[in-house]
Amino acid sequence: MSLAHRRAWLKGAAASLGAFWLAACDRVSGSPKGQAVLARAEGLTRRAQRLVIDRKALAREFSPALISANFRANGSTNPSDSDYVALVANGFADWKLVIDGLVERPLALSLAELRAEPARTQITRHDCVEGWSDIAKWTGARLGPLLDKAGLKREARYIVFHCADSLGGQHADGSGRYYESVDLIDAYHPQTLLAYAMNDQALPVAYGAPVRLRVERQLGYKQAKYVMRLEAVADFAHIRGGKGGFWEDRGYEWYAGI
Structure with a gap:
């Protein structure tokens, strides 16, 4: 066939x-x-x-003329978590992206350092599980080279994104905070970014400042906002509800490919 x-x-x-x-x-x-x-x-x-579909096949990219005039901001749009509020107050000067877990060289990168990493700009469509779609231009550090810089250990299979916003209530153990995960195929996809700019402007708070995930061949709930930490793991059964993400723990599919 x-x-x-x-x-x-x-x-x-x-x-x-x-x-x-x-x-x-x-x-x-x-x-x-x-x-x-x-x-x-x-x-x-x-x-x-x-x-x-080839594992490196690109999601469709669009012309600047098709960028949505009013890209919807849903989920968390202004987190009230105290540590995040403090980061916003000082313009994210103290923000660090931690990359740890099953890596040889754990990293803690400032926003300026992240901006210096290999980057990509793309205009793509965000497809929400709620049924709407919008188009925006994203610029960010490619995830694959960042993982190579940290040096994944052989047993690493997934990347877990720990975020600064609480959707499930603010708990001392952080269990209400948003998180997501992807496997290494999607982590190393050429269009998978840690985006720090939207439509040629610094990423606004409503859309996940200072950094959000863009994994363009998956649905919107996989595009984690307010990313603070990347953890390389062999599996995610031991994390929170064990399903690999905030919404997955509540019944959504882990693999949200489109």
């Missing part, structure tokens, strides 16, 4: 199965057995997508 035929077949299968899963979701997601079924389906989706 040719690549074109495989893509057409998978699209048709996805359309048929999609209706089934949406109808069945409410019935099965509440039971442990149902959750296991959905987890297997998610794995099948991920494998199918990577079968027909």
Whole structure:
């Protein structure tokens, strides 16, 4: 079967199965057995997508004329966490991006140091699970070279993004704070950035200042804002709810590929 035929077949299968899963979701997601079924389906989706799409295939990029006049800011837009408020007050002069976990050379980079790392600018579409899409221009440090600088250990399989905003309530242990994760395929994708600029301006607070993740082949909830720390891990079962992200712990799919 040719690549074109495989893509057409998978699209048709996805359309048929999609209706089934949406109808069945409410019935099965509440039971442990149902959750296991959905987890297997998610794995099948991920494998199918990577079968027909090159792992380095680029998400579509757009012309400046198509940049959205009013890009929506959703989720956290002005975090009240005390440590983040202090960072905003001094213009992020004390902000450091920590890269640790399963790395040979842990890093702590200032915003100026991050801006000096290999960068990329791209105009891409943000697709939200809520059903809306907007287009913006992003500039940021490419994640792959940063991970190479830190030196991933052989057992590292995922990168976890720890953020400064609390969506689940502010708890002393930080358990209410936003977090996300990607595997190394998406971490090393050419378009995966730690973005510090939006539409040629310093990233505004409402959109995740000083740095947010852009992983362009995934849905919006994977684009973690207010990134403070990158942790290389072998798995994420021991982190928070064990599903790999704030919303994943609450029932969303871990792999949100588009």
